[in-house]
Amino acid sequence: MRQPIFIGVCGGSGSGKTTIVNRINSEVPEKSISIMEHDAYYKDQSHLTYEQRCKTNYDHPFAFDTDLFVEHIKELKKGSTIQKPIYDYGIHNRTKETIISEPKEIIIVEGLLIFYEERIRELLDIKIFVDTDADIRILRRIVRDMNERKRSLDSVINQYMSTVRPAHEQFIEPSKKYADIIVTEGGNNLVAVDLMVTKIKSLLEHAYRA
Template sequence: MKKPIFIGICGGTGSGKTTIVNKIYSEVPEKSIAIMEHDSYYKDQSSLTYEERCKTNYDHPFAFDTDLFVEHIKVLKEGKSINKPIYDYGIHNRKTETVAVEPREIIIVEGLLVFYEERIRDLLDIKIYVDTDADIRILRRIIRDINERARSLDSIINQYMNTVRPAHEQFIEPSKKYADIIVTEGGNNLVAIDLMVTKIRSLLNIEQLKEQQLD
C-alpha cells in the first residue's frame, strides 16, 4: 500500500467536525479509511483524583499527549498499525484498553487543535477548517454534554466561559489561516461535504490506478 493521504479536520467545539467525519466515513469504503481523533490523546491522569481531573483545562494544548499523537501519525504514515488510546469522559481519564488502528489509504485527523500544532500540520496533506457561528456551537455543546455526558447546564456554561471560549479565541480561531478549505455551518453544509467526498473518492481511484499500473 502507498503512503496514506492524511486529511485534517479542525474547528471549535460544536462546529460539526464529527458530523462531517461521520458523513465522509459513511460514503467511503470502510477498508479505505481510518480516523484519528486528537481527543483520544488527552493525557493519562491516573495520578490525579477525580476532583483534580475535573479541574483540568481540556481545551488547552497542554491537556493533550501530542507527542504520542504525532508519533502514531508517523507510524501510520509508514504503513504500520498503532494502538490508539480510548478516553473516558465520564471519569476524565484514559481507559486501560486501547483500540488497534490499521493503516488505510485515507486517514482523517480530527480535533480542536490539530492546526494549532505545527508538528501535526506538517503531517497533513489536506487541511479543512469547520467554521460555525459561536451561538450555534454553544447550543450544540449544551445538548451534547447534557445528553451524552450527563453534565449539568451550570457546569457546561461555566466551562465554556472559563476555558472553552478563551481557548477558542487564543488557539483555534487563529489556526483557521492554515486551512486549505473552510467549510461553513459544519454538517449542515451538504454541498461542501459532497465536494469533499468526491475529492476523497478521486484520490482513492488515483491510488488504485497507480497500484494497478505497478502490478
Template sequence: MDGKDLVIMQKKPIIIGVAGGSGSGKTTVAHEVYRQFPAESILMIEQDAYYRNQTHLPMEERLKTNYDHPLAFDNDLLLEHLHLLGEGRAVEKPVYDYANHTRAEETIHVEPRDVIILEGIMILEDDRLREMMDIKLFVDTDSDMRIIRRLLRDINERGRTIDSVIDQYTAVVRPMHLQFIEPTKRYADIIVPEGGHNQVAIDLMVTKIKTILEEKSML
C-alpha cells in the same frame, strides 16, 4: 500478495485534517466524509483519544484539567501513531476515560488505511501535525450555534446541568477557542461553513480525496 500490492501498501496514506470549535459540527463533517469510502480504505483518528494520561495524578488534580488547551493533548504519541500508520504498521489507539479523567487501560487496535481522517479542535494548532496533512479543513460555525449544540450534547449525553455548561463555556471554552482554535483557521485549505449541513462542501471534499487517491494509484 504480488509486487503491485506491496507497492500500494507502502504508499503514504492521505491525511485529512478536520478542525473547528466545540459544537461546530466538525465530527459530523468527518463522519460524512468517512462514510463515503469503503471501511477497508479509510479510518478515523480522533484527537480526543489522545488526551494526556493522568493516572499519576490524584483525582482532585485531574478534575482541574483544561481540555480546551493545547497542553491537554499528547501530540507526541499522536504523531508517533500517524508515522507508524504511514509506514503501514498497526497501532493501539488509546481510549480516554472521562469519568476518571485519565486514559483507560484498554486500547483500540487500528490497522493502516489509504485515507486517515484526523479530527479534533486543536489539530491545526500543532505545526508538526499540519505538515503531515494533505488537506486541512476548518469547520466554521457561529458561536451561538456552537453553544446551543454544546448545551444539548452535555445535558442529554453527559448528564450536565445548564448552569454548569454555561459556566464552563464562559470561563474556559470560549476564551480557549478565541486564543487557540479560531486563529488556526488561517492554516485551513478549506473553510466549511455550517458544519455537517453543508453537503456541497462535503461532496467537494469526497471528490477531491478520490482524485488524490486516483493520482496515487490507490483505487
C-alpha cells in the same frame, strides 16, 4: 499500499467536525478509511484524583499528549499499526484498553487543536477548517454534553465561559489561516461536504489505479 493520505478536520467545539467526519466515513469503503481523534490523546491522569481531573483545562494544548499523537501519525504514515488510546469522559481519563488502528488509504485526523500544532500540520496533506458561529457552537455543546455526558446546564455554561471560549479565541480561531478549505456551518453545509466526499473518492480511485 501507497502512503496514506492524511486529511485534517479542525474547528471549535460544536462546530460540526464530527458530523463531517461521519459523513465522509459513511461514503467511503470501511477498508479504505480510518479516523485519528486528537481527543483520544488527552494525557493520562491516573496520578490525579477524580476531583483534580475535573479541574483540568481540556481545551488547552497542554491537556493533550501530542508527542504520542504525532508519533502515531508518523507510524501510520510508514505503514505500521498503532495502539490508539481510549479516553473515557465519564472518568476524565484514559482507559487501560487500546484500539488497534491499521494504516488505510485515507486517514482522517480530527481535533480542536490540530492546526495549532505545527508538528501535526506538517503531516497533513489536506486541511479542512469547520467554521461555525459561536451561538450555534455553544447550543450544540449544551445539547451534546447534557444528553451524552449527563452534565448539568450550569456546568456546561461555566466551562464554556471559563475555558472553551478563551481557548477558541487564543488557539483555534487563529489556526484557521492554515486551512486549505474552510467549511461554513459545519455538517449543515451539504454542498461543501459532498464536494469533499467527491474529492476523497477521486483520491482513492487514483490510489487504486497507481
